């Protein structure tokens with residue numbers, strides 16, 4: 374059996390007639406930037422989230438950058454975020470001229486709220502919690518700290534489409550939620566795409582303007598901005614997928630539970646912990662394993678693709694040596710680093726495929742490598 378890490382082809386085939394029609398409609402209209410497909414996607418995405426504004430942008434990285442910039446965060450400011458994430462989360466803090474301040478993770482692989490408070494200085498302006506792998510951070514504690522110290526909370530929802538914390542959707546609790554629609558994300562375009570959601574009218578207006586050369590109307594540039602737009606083709610593609618997203622999320626959750634059932638009695642692995650009162654959307658299914666490198670090789674030989682999210686925590690990357698962090702500053706991230714392993718996860722993954730993966734993992738540890 375051959376099992377890829379994500380199977381975008383399976384999903385395309387499941388919606389091919391509608392998808393092809395939507396794409397050809399855009400080609401037929403030859404209106405490629407802005408217009409009805411973009412407005413329609415923004416409207417429906419905002420409606421699904423129950424928020425006032427959705428501002429589509431070119432990718433999930435720009436979504437964070439534009440939000441930080443339009444909140445006025447810049448030189449001399451500090452922004453607190455988590456040590457284990459994709460580099461977009463911290464790269465954008467630097468892009469606006471501010472300094473990223475990294476915090477260790479908790480046992481749920483998300484930012485440890487107990488460490489946030491001692492990382493706050495007089496220069497701290499914002500916290501970027503990352504709902505990593507699809508699991509919501511402890512937003513109750515984060516919002517309380519933000520309130521106490523008057524900080525903005527920008528939720529990085531690139532991996533957490535339709536995740537929830539205490540019945541509230543990830544992305545709706547901070548001043549803004551930022552999304553990536555990179556093809557492999559839970560809601561994926563067929564190229565780069567992203568969005569910002571917010572209930573703040575002023576922030577929404579600024580972000581929309583900044584993403585489009587500082588203009589809300591053509592040729593009326595109130596400020597200088599950037600070119601970061603969702604194109605009509607990607608918007609049309611996302612709109613075809615949007616009605617399926619809840620059912621795809623439910624399939625991911627079902628697959629995760631089936632994995633946990635099948636893997637529960639293997640003592641050499643640790644299953645993901647799910648935070649109470651949350652809905653984990655399982656962008657990734659990440660376990661902790663012993664003898665990781667040999668397990669990866671064994672699974673590869675047996676046709677099973679795996680991945681590591683992420684091999685090097687952000688503060689340990691060359692890009693951040695200038696910040697002067699030490700490995701002992703992040704004990705949990707450090708101990709997770711050699712053990713985390715992401716197994717194949719996508720809505721179309723079948724029980725038979727999970728049976729096979731679980732059987733191979735069992736076989737590996739039974740052999741006693």
Ligand SMILES: *Cc1c(COP(=O)(O)O)cnc(C)c1O
Nearest residue numbers: 432433434459461531553554555
């Ligand atoms: C994918 C991702 C991003 C960036 O999204 P792009 O659309 O690739 O720019 C940001 N943060 C996290 C946590 C991500 O996984």
